[in-house]
Amino acid sequence: MDAREVAKHRSAASCWIVLHGKVYDVTDYLPEHPGGKSVLLRWAGKGYTDQASRVPGDEPRANRIGQQKDATAEYSKVHSPSTVEETLTKEKQLGPLDSATVECLDNGVNSASGSGAGVARNDAKQDAIPHIDLCVRLDDFVEPARRTISEQAFTYISSAADTLQSYHDNAEQWSKVSFIPRVLRDVSRVDLSTCMFGQRCAMPFFIAATALVGLTHPDGEAGLARVAAARGVHYSPSTYTSVPHAKIAKSHGEAAATGAGSGSGSASGPADSRLFSQLYVHSRKEKTLSLIQEAKRLGYRALMITVDTPCVGNRDEDRRLKIRDELELGGPLPESDADGEPRVVPGRNSGGLSQSLNWEDLKWIREAWGGPIALKGIQSAEDAKLAMEAGVEAVYLSNHGGRQLHSAPPCLATLLQIRRQYPEVLRRCEIFVDGGVARGGDILKAICLGAKAVGIGRPLLYAMGAYGPKGVHKAIDILKYELETTMALLGATNCKTVSELRAATERSRGKKSMSPITQE
Template structure:
């Protein structure tokens, strides 16, 4: 049997001869590709491919792409052989001195992980060591960042009311989330483009979540295909079982966050994959029909080689700036309405549906009436619309205006949570679990060990708060353990404010 075109071994010397726009070869993961015909269509432009033409592009490629992307997005005819590793010399692997690389500058050294004592320490370490684009992306929020800042500051105005002389020697932090047992009432909120923070991105986030027994919610804008994230999660869970680690719960649940594509067929195919890979629930994002204006992110140009494999979105800078969310969010369907929940149910049979982005009691009641399984109080970390209420205030609004929703649905919340006391306050006001986004990405700065350390800090703080307040399990939390008087005046008392029906006629007077 003869050797196929894609099976032959090719020397470095032969590869180096194909380095022009009309004859362009390069190597990724020891596979030789002929990109001559693809180069003019490359979303990042031909120039970046020419920088690596005739050479090994693996380090530059893996900086911004999922390992499987090139294998799944190029026709089989582009693969022409494998690299003969015995022919590789040191000079061949180096780029010419004048050629810029696709990789960002190496960030400065991080402080030792064990020196970080709280969530704020993780943020300081991330600001010092993330690339400028990674920091701009994770830290930015809509316009003046008022909602982002208030998400956290309002927690400071809610006081604890401890009960004393209780037996609090044994504490249980475990709970359930959408019918799934979890070790603590925390989950990794969906975040985008994890590879700009760590080479293994969401795969490493998943490994870290498995180690601490809390769920991960994978975003449609994940930097890896869902299958690769699930593979990493299952491998980590299997290794823990073999080593006798963890709580013996097996694979901790993974959830999926859905941005609905304008081409519904793409979302339907994605949901089919979600069901096949054992994801336990679908979180439908409803608070971002369009992407908010995140000015800090706009000021730093995006790497135009960056692509989200599940959505197919590609970063491409324009005259407005370089915000990753805006550049890669054009596929989102802004025409979604409540009626589309029927469509979602059709394509997620048997899976719980969570509406992510509830910001008023009126919409919480609407969600209850249409029968979804849970609602997620979030304002996208202040990244969508500035000056909307802090999420903990929305939770208070639900308690005041529609407490019945807590009897029929689970309620989740995120936004500004950086302490165990914050988690405790949200639970006392009716949240089943809290999501954290930025904090997990700051932890990802240190890989799965960073995720583990970050979550352990928060759960230790939560345990201490419970003991100080006189309770031993999460079924004992209640609003009476809090005093919210300092913020109660910020919470609407009915479906509409008293002036809602007052609509004075517009009068135009002539001077």
């Protein structure tokens, strides 16, 4: 592909982008790109630097810390090298750039005012953030992360649907439960371990699926996987990773092989961190099948199928930042009116995911996978019962960290509803929950009410963003300390005895009266 031709396609009307020395036509993909159009338009028809010497996914440090040299450098901070070819159809993959003509391309970004929000970390500001030892609870990672990662990354992580009601309700739900502790029980030894899908882990929480961890730190998901293996906790990498799944699995395997995680065993056996594949079902069945095959090949132990995302939730702050970025680009975009009329609000964005996904689809997914399955994003007792009847091994109560449906029920409300209406679900399926968990005590409340394990999302991303993998180690240390302390104060010695305790909940919002819950 001649560079002179590439240089002509630098607008929303025709947008070509050069990644890893190959040319892609992303014009039709512009409105679909979950990261916004502006990141693509910024690099449309532009030059590139030392591609030949670059190993995909292994960016030189200079490129990581803010010098946005070319599209590949920018893309690689966020995406795994294969994302583009997995996303675009073959005819949009236009072939290799003719290196003899490269000189004909402009360098620098298409921007009226510099490099836009960008995705680069502010590592230079690391000196200004508090010493990691000053982080004594998970919330303490938020401000250091805000200062270290890019505005775009922070907005992406922290944003949630509409008025943020689901997000705030998630955080508040945990304060609506009180323990009913027991005393005079020997708690000189406590065992935090539990099992998910029969796989023992050191503590009753796991690292929840979060897309594009590379936005927080260049180690991305590979860094999280290493920490998970070292600490004996399970991790569910997202469908959308910044690092290829093969590299995540390799990093996890290597860290597990060093035996670093074996110290986290218990009387019940050694903890053995496992990877569970989070699956977004794609609109193209063959793409979903290839994701399942890859998960099998890499030895992922379970499939967590996300069922709450027929389209991307409405996140105001995220959208505002992307629009600001597009406006800063200066060039007229087709949907913005030349007379300054407001642009048309785009339709819902499926992000390429299946919008027709239904209970029947579970059959072919189960057949292709052949292993244990959790449905992630169940938000009603009725669907929990249907999931049980569909034969899944686990029901994962989650509203996606409040990022999808506005006014979605927090997981605790759904859990209590299941206990009242269909308690058999708790006996026949493992229950996982997530959303707003910031304390070891919150985790034990969920266990006390019947959950098997709890997912942690944002807090670990903030820890990763602020301090890298050692921040995630520290966050896990904090949770471990809180879990041990709370368990002892509860008069419990392991997760089973926690689940046999009673708890009390506020009968309804705003009422102070507490209604005790007895275990069935």
